[in-house]
Amino acid sequence: RIEPVRLRDLMDDVIADIKFNKNASSIKLDYQYDPTHVFRSDYGQMKIILCNLLGNAVKYHNLDQPNPYIKVTFERFEDYVEIAVADNGQGIPEDSLPQIFEMFYRASINTEGTGLGLYIVNEALTKVKGSIAVESTFGKGSTFRVQLDDA
Numbered sequence: 001r002i003e004p005v006r007l008r009d010l011m012d013d014v015i016a017d018i019k020f021n022k023n024a025s026s027i028k029l030d031y032q033y034d035p036t037h038v039f040r041s042d043y044g045q046m047k048i049i050l051c052n053l054l055g056n057a058v059k060y061h062n063l064d065q066p067n068p069y070i071k072v073t074f075e076r077f078e079d080y081v082e083i084a085v086a087d088n089g090q091g092i093p094e095d096s097l098p099q100i101f102e103m104f105y106r107a108s109i110n111t112e113g114t115g116l117g118l119y120i121v122n123e124a125l126t127k128v129k130g131s132i133a134v135e136s137t138f139g140k141g142s143t144f145r146v147q148l149d150d151a
Helices: 007-018 043-059 094-099 117-127
Strands: 002-006 028-030 038-042 069-076 080-087 130-137 141-149
Touching (some): 002 007, 002 043, 007 043, 038 043, 043 080, 043 117, 043 141, 094 130
Parallel strands (some): 028 069
Antiparallel strands (some): 002 038, 069 080, 080 141
């Protein structure tokens, strides 16, 4: 169901879902509300996408550093919008990057998980005509960029 989505409302819902995750309160969430952060998509699918991305950013964070953070940004381009989730967490080893969206793939054995989160993100993005790209440096953090066409 495609409808106008206010990113602030979506972020409020996502935060309510993940705020009790282990160590979530130890990580600064940086999202600057802007009333123009509105796009067209399926609210439920977008909630699944952001819950998984922010949940992973919490789960795979590095709390042994001075300022752990997760930053969410929104940018509108001519024919798409981009929502980015960046963190200064553990990062993903370069040799794991090609497989991270595969079902049951786990890049880290040091945390609990099923290896389904990023697979679910990718499947949800298919439903809303979106795509995702990742940049990551092991030991320094990751940035996931979600692009939604005609949003």
